[in-house]
Structure formats: C-alpha cells, structure tokens
Amino acid sequence: MNDMTGHLKKARIKMVVVTAVLDERTTQTAKSTAPVxxxxxxxxxxxxxxxxxxxxxxxxxxxxxxxxxxxLQ
Known part of the structure; x- marks a missing residue:
C-alpha cells in the first residue's frame, strides 16, 4: 500500500465515524438543505x-x- 492509499483509507474511516455520530435532526437538516x-x-x-x-x-x-x-476548480 502506497502512502496515498493509506491516507485515502484513513479518510474513509474518518468519514464513516463522522457519519455514524450524526443524530436524526442533523441528518434531516442536511437532507432538507441539500437542494438549496x-x-x-x-x-x-x-x-x-x-x-x-x-x-x-x-x-x-x-x-x-x-x-x-x-x-473550473
């Protein structure tokens, strides 16, 4: 595994942890503001x-x- 792959794997793990701690109110707020x-x-x-x-x-x-x-960026 190269250095970049390791960083990406760690980033995915962090994203999962952050997603797991969102409560229902936060999830609904995110979903309701997404179209805007x-x-x-x-x-x-x-x-x-x-x-x-x-x-x-x-x-x-x-x-x-x-x-x-x-x-463009």
Whole structure:
C-alpha cells in the first residue's frame, strides 16, 4: 500500500465515524438543505475559495489559479 492509499483509507474511516455520530435532526437538516446547496453550489464554491485564498494566501500555489478564475476548480 502506497502512502496515498493509506491516507485515502484513513479518510474513509474518518468519514464513516463522522457519519455514524450524526443524530436524526442533523441528518434531516442536511437532507432538507441539500437542494438549496446544489442549486447554489457554484456561487458557494466561488465564495469559499475567494475567502480561503484571501485568508491563507500560501494556498494559492496549490490550486490552478487559471481554473479558479474560470470556475473550473
């Protein structure tokens, strides 16, 4: 198993643990807000990255900035 495979396996395990601790109210909230998030996902993503790069500028070199400007990443 290479290093990346190990990280992915650990990430999947963490996701399962997080999912298992969600209570019914949280699950219902997530399900009820999913359609709105889907509808506005492009705007949410654009704003997320805008704030991320403004607050943590050293991440700029980890993302393709041309794709960021074009809305592809």
């Amino acid at each position: 998030l889907k509808e506005h996902s492009h705007d949410i993503g654009r704003r997320f990255y805008e704030l991320l790069f403004a607050k943590v500028s050293e991440l700029n070199n980890m993302f393709n900035q041309t794709n960021q400007r074009r809305g």
